[in-house]
Amino acid sequence: xxxxxxxxxxxxxxxxxxxxxxxxxxxxxxxxxxxxxxxxxxxxxxxxxxxxxxxxxxxxxxxxxxxxxxxxxxxxxxxxxxxxxxxxxxxxxxxxxxxxxxxxxxxxxxxxxxxxxxxxxxxxxxxxxxxxxxxxxxxxxxxxxxxxxxxxxxxxxxxxxxxxxxxxxxxxxxxxxxxxxxxxxxxxxxxxxxxxxxxxxxxxxxxxxxxxxxxxxxxxxxxxxxxxxxxxxxxxxxxxxxxxxxxxxxxxxxxxxxxxxxxxxxxxxxxxxxxxxxxxxxxxxxxxxxxxxxxxxxxxxxxxxxxxxxxxxxxxxxxxxxxxxxxx
Amino acid sequence: xxxxxxxxxxxxxxxxxxxxxxxxxxxxxxxxxxxxxxxxxxxxxxxxxxxxxxxxxxxxxxxxxxxxxxxxxxxxxxxxxxxxxxxxxxxxxxxxxxxxxxxxxxxxxxxxxxxxxxxxxxxxxxxxxxxxxxxxxxxxxxxxxxxxxxxxxxxxxxxxxxxxxxxxxxxxxxxxxxxxxxxxxxxxxxxxxxxxxxxxxxxxxxxxxxxxxxxxxxxxxxxxxxxxxxxxxxxxxxxxxxxxxxxxxxxxxxxxxxxxxxxxxxxxxxxxxxxxxxxxxxxxxxxxxxxxxxxxxxxxxxxxxxxxxxxxxxxxxxxxxxxxxxxxxxxxxxxxxxxxxxxxxxxxxxxxxxxxxxxx
Numbered sequence: 001x002x003x004x005x006x007x008x009x010x011x012x013x014x015x016x017x018x019x020x021x022x023x024x025x026x027x028x029x030x031x032x033x034x035x036x037x038x039x040x041x042x043x044x045x046x047x048x049x050x051x052x053x054x055x056x057x058x059x060x061x062x063x064x065x066x067x068x069x070x071x072x073x074x075x076x077x078x079x080x081x082x083x084x085x086x087x088x089x090x091x092x093x094x095x096x097x098x099x100x101x102x103x104x105x106x107x108x109x110x111x112x113x114x115x116x117x118x119x120x121x122x123x124x125x126x127x128x129x130x131x132x133x134x135x136x137x138x139x140x141x142x143x144x145x146x147x148x149x150x151x152x153x154x155x156x157x158x159x160x161x162x163x164x165x166x167x168x169x170x171x172x173x174x175x176x177x178x179x180x181x182x183x184x185x186x187x188x189x190x191x192x193x194x195x196x197x198x199x200x201x202x203x204x205x206x207x208x209x210x211x212x213x214x215x216x217x218x219x220x221x222x223x224x225x226x227x228x229x230x231x232x233x234x235x236x237x238x239x240x241x242x243x244x245x246x247x248x249x250x251x252x253x254x255x256x257x258x259x260x261x262x263x264x265x266x267x268x269x270x271x272x273x274x275x276x277x278x279x280x281x282x283x284x285x286x287x288x289x290x291x292x293x294x295x296x297x298x299x300x301x302x303x304x305x306x307x308x309x310x311x312x313x314x315x316x317x318x319x320x321x322x323x324x325x326x327x328x
Numbered sequence: 329x330x331x332x333x334x335x336x337x338x339x340x341x342x343x344x345x346x347x348x349x350x351x352x353x354x355x356x357x358x359x360x361x362x363x364x365x366x367x368x369x370x371x372x373x374x375x376x377x378x379x380x381x382x383x384x385x386x387x388x389x390x391x392x393x394x395x396x397x398x399x400x401x402x403x404x405x406x407x408x409x410x411x412x413x414x415x416x417x418x419x420x421x422x423x424x425x426x427x428x429x430x431x432x433x434x435x436x437x438x439x440x441x442x443x444x445x446x447x448x449x450x451x452x453x454x455x456x457x458x459x460x461x462x463x464x465x466x467x468x469x470x471x472x473x474x475x476x477x478x479x480x481x482x483x484x485x486x487x488x489x490x491x492x493x494x495x496x497x498x499x500x501x502x503x504x505x506x507x508x509x510x511x512x513x514x515x516x517x518x519x520x521x522x523x524x525x526x527x528x529x530x531x532x533x534x535x536x537x538x539x540x541x542x543x544x545x546x547x548x549x550x551x552x553x554x555x556x557x558x559x560x561x562x563x564x565x566x567x568x569x570x571x572x573x574x575x576x577x578x579x580x581x582x583x584x585x586x587x588x589x590x591x592x593x594x595x596x597x598x599x600x601x602x603x604x605x606x607x608x609x610x611x612x613x614x615x616x617x618x619x620x621x622x623x624x625x626x627x628x629x630x631x632x633x634x635x636x637x638x639x640x641x642x643x644x645x646x647x648x649x650x651x652x653x654x655x656x657x658x659x660x661x662x663x664x665x666x667x668x669x670x671x672x673x674x675x676x677x678x679x680x681x682x683x684x685x686x687x688x
Contacts, residue, residue, distance in 0.1 A: 223404070225454040232400050233442030233469045233520065237433050244457050322459055323504045 001326065005316060012308050019304045020297075024071045027293045027300075033063050034088040034291045041290075061088070074297060085294030089287070094298040098280070102302055104173060105279040111195055112203045117253060119207040124214025125246060128222060131215075139211060146208030151271040155201045159275070162197060171276040173198070198275050202268055206256075213252045221245035247321070254318050258311035262303065347420050349528055349560045350376040350399060355412035355428075357394055357403055357584075366632040368394045368407060370584045373660075375577075376528060378420070381554065381561040383571045383592070385607070386581035387629050392564045395581070396530040399562070400441050401432045418444070418527070443473035446521030446559075450533035452514035456505035462489075462516055463501030466523060473524035488519040491556075492549060511542035515549065522553060529554075532564045547573060568611050572596060580604050583629065583640040586660075590667030600669040602645045639672065647673060656683045 035058055039049045058064050062073055077083040084094035123143075127136045159171065172179065178190045221227065222245050230240050269281040276282075280299055287296035319326040357369035369391045376382050384392040397403050399414060415424035430437040441447075449455045457465060466485035470476055476484060482501060489497035492515040505513055514534060521529055531550065535543040551574060554561055563574060571578060575592040580601065588601040599605045606625045627644040630636055636643050642653040652672050660668040661675050672680055 225449050225451045226457045228402070228404070229447060229449055229455045229517070229520075230457070230465070230468075231441070232402060232445075232447035233524075234438040234440075234472050235442075235468065236438060244460075247459055248457075323461075324458055324506060 001319065004319060004326075005312075008312050008315060012312065015308060016301075016305065020075060020301055021071065023297055023300045023304070024074065024293075025067065027288070027291075027296050028067050028070075030291065032291065033058075034061075034293065035063060037291045038088070061086075074294065078298075078301070084298040087287070087292055087295040089290050089292045089295070094295050097283070097295060098299055098302065101278060101280045101283050102299075102306075104277075105281075106306070107191070108173070108195070108198055108202070108277065108279055112199050112206070113257065115199050115203040116206040116210055116256075119203070120210035120214055121253065123207075124211045125218060125241070127211060127215040128218035128249075129241060131219060136215075140215075143208040143211045146204040147212075149204070151201050151205060151268060152274045154204060155197075155271050155274045158197055158201060173277055198271070198277055201271055201275065206263075210253065210256065214249060217249035217252060218245055221248050251318060251322060254314050254321060257314035257317065258307065262307045347378045348375045349378040349417055350562075351413075351415045351417070351424070352376075352395070352399075353413050353415070355395070355398060355414065356410045357391070357398060357407055358410050359407045361406055364633050367635065368584050368632075369398070372412070372581075372584070372586055374579050374586060374589060376560055376562055377577060378417075378527075379558050379560055380576035381563055381574050382577040382579065383563045383565060383575035384579050384581060385565060385568065385571055387566060389583070389629055389632060390581040391584040392581050393532050396447070396532050396562060396564050399427065399528070399530060400445055400447060401427050401430055401437050402441070416440070416444075439473070442469055442521075442526070443524050444526050445528045445530060446524075446526040447530045447532065448514070448517045448521045448534045450536045452510055452517050452534075452537060455517050456513060456520075458504070458506060461502050461504055462508075466501070466520055469520055469523050485519075485523065488523050489516065491553070492516070492519040492522075494519070510538055511545060514538060514542075514546055518546075518549065518553070522557065522559065525557065526559060528560045528562060530562045530564070533566070534563075535565070535567070535570065543570075550574070568607060580607070583632070583635060585640065585670060587641065587671070588667075588669045590664065594664065594667060600663050600667070600674055601641075601671050602647050602673070603641050606644075606646070639670070649673070652680055652684065655687060656680060 035049075035054050039054060042049050062070055065073075074085055077085060082095070084098070086092070087094050087097055090097060123139050127139045130136050173191055173194045174187065175190050175194070178187045181187055222241075224245070227240065227244050230244055231237075235243070269285050271277075272279050272281040273285075280303065284296060284299045284303075286292070287299065352375070353373045355369050355372040356367070359366040359368050372391070372395060374382070374384075374395075384395060386392045394403060394407065398409055399416075401409075403409060409428050412428070414427040416427050417424045425436075425440070427437075427440070430440075456462070463482065463485060466488065467478065467481045470481040470484050471478075474481075474484070485501060486497045489500060494500055494512065494515055500508075505516070508516065518534075529550075534550070535546050538546060547570060550561065550563075553559070561574075563570075565571060571592070577589070578592050578595045579586045579589040580595075580603065581587065582603050588595065588599070588604045595604065596608070599608055603625075606623075609623045610625060612622055625644055626646075630640070630643070636654065638652070638654040638656055639645070639648070639658050642648040645653065648654070649672055656672070658670045658672050658675060660670050663669050663674050
């Protein structure tokens with residue numbers, strides 16, 4: 001087990017290097033750089049940027065160097081000085097921009113994950129054990145509804161109801177008075193009261209999918225001989241179901257730990273924008289638009305690290321829960 | 329279907345040993361599927377003699393496994409016991425327990441399962457949990473039925489594993505089922521089923537999934553354990569070679585009915601039902617291989633949704649009497665001490681005529 005974990009951690013190093021290189025290249029792929037984007041933007045506003053200034057800036061940021069030199073400057077800064085570079089657009093160090101965002105992203109995604117589990121685990125089990133019962137029909141109907149409704153639409157509808165009937169300030173994760181305040185108990189509580197909406201919106205399709213997966217997996221297991229034999233040795237029904245088939249059907253739950261973060265970042269940007277969540281997704285999207293390469297690169301790199309850690313965690317959990325994985 | 333004349337009283341005649349462990353009478357099991365109702369068991373009556381081996385023989389779909397499951401009150405859904413009785417005589421002279429009326433999930437039924445009736449199945453590869461150790465499952469079984477602490481339960485588990493021939497049993501407790509071969513897994517399943525010294529072991533085709541040498545080992549093991557522990561065995565199989573080796577009593581099933589039953593020696597010596605005879609003829613032997621073809625039973629087992637009228641075997645029977653066998657369901661006929669057969673060839677002609685008359 002220990003060597004398994006060590007091996008996995010060592011494997012993460014080349015994976016991370018590959019991700020950082022690919023990220024950097026991809027960010028550089030669109031023609032031009034931040035300065036051409038800036039010039040174009042200014043030109044749209046009928047302003048001109050002094051070409052000598054552009055040249056000076058280009059030299060200062062090393063944008064005239066070949067990509068591998070730029071990459072080395074970037075990655076060595078991160079590795080040796082913890083310096084993620086400067087955001088062109090915000091004119092701030094990247095690190096001052098992303099930690100808060102990443103922290104909130106983590107809070108939102110972990111809460112969403114917990115919500116998804118809490119809903120789909122019991123509902124999925126009920127749905128399978130009482131297959132074709134009215135409760136199963138309702139759960140199945142709601143699950144398909146959850147899968148079919150686009151998140152942004154659900155976000156809009158829920159925002160409408162929250163603001164219309166509950167008078168809540170919707171959008172974002174904080175009320176205006178706490179938005180830029182420092183952390184305090186009041187701010188934490190404010191976050192909690194705002195969190196339910198994005199969690200509900202972001203978690204609905206995930207919960208729906210997991211209900212279906214749990215149901216299908218459990219239905220496969222419920223009639224396996226080992227369940228019947230366990231029943232034939234006198235194990236009570238509730239204990240039987242939780243100890244054997246549910247345990248075996250649990251794997252997809254554990255695997256989702258690793259996916260939750262990338263899914264939330266890449267797939268839910270629209271929702272995050274609709275709900276104006278101060279998470280990493282919208283920030284990343286903006287950075288990519290304006291070719292703010294250090295900001296985009298820093299975000300992608302950190303999200304990759306988190307994703308790799310998530311995957312590692314889920315693999316370790318899988319190995320703990322399933323001896324068939326541990327021994328092969 | 330017309331009513332069956334009570335010519336031979338089944339429960340009386342089919343009880344050669346006067347000490348039954350289980351008496352099944354008129355058991356009916358139906359499966360209520362989306363495609364229709366399947367009569368999985370129709371008027372099944374048999375006796376499991378205490379301390380002996382009853383073999384239930386039949387092709388797939390004959391209802392032999394369902395009979396075993398019904399004994400555990402564990403007929404898989406959408407199956408339901410719709411009639412008949414299963415009397416379980418815990419002690420020879422005590423009042424029997426009526427299994428069909430027990431709540432399948434209730435405490436009494438669960439105490440019988442595993443504690444008094446053990447089950448081993450035909451799929452040793454799938455009969456053990458893939459994510460629990462052998463020791464975990466054995467401890468569970470032992471602690472459910474015997475009042476033992478964890479250590480004592482483990483010791484008992486080791487003892488059982490040793491009894492079924494698992495080498496170095498103490499080390500194996502922490503192993504998982506996938507670390508064992510098929511034969512070893514079946515041994516573990518046997519140890520599990522016998523761990524709480526049940527009075528009856530239901531062995532549902534325990535050797536079907538194993539290769540021939542392993543089969544022989546498992547059969548020998550079961551025979552040894554039976555004489556050592558004095559457990560009664562209900563052995564479900566389609567393999568007549570195995571039956572010849574272990575059976576005291578035989579019940580031959582075809583499409584949910586017992587067509588012939590009696591003691592093993594006389595059935596092998598003098599089979600009465602055409603189906604039993606055909607089964608015996610289709611056993612490959614060394615003498616018949618040279619130049620000859622293996623005899624088979626013509627036709628196929630009919631679909632459970634399209635049972636032939638009359639005797640369900642009549643379309644495949646070489647000796648079917650036209651106008652009789654395809655019209656009247658045969659009733660059990662007494663053909664010797666403890667032997668019955670459901671076949672018009674052995675029935676009283678006058679009685680058949682009466683049945684035909686009442687039908688038209």
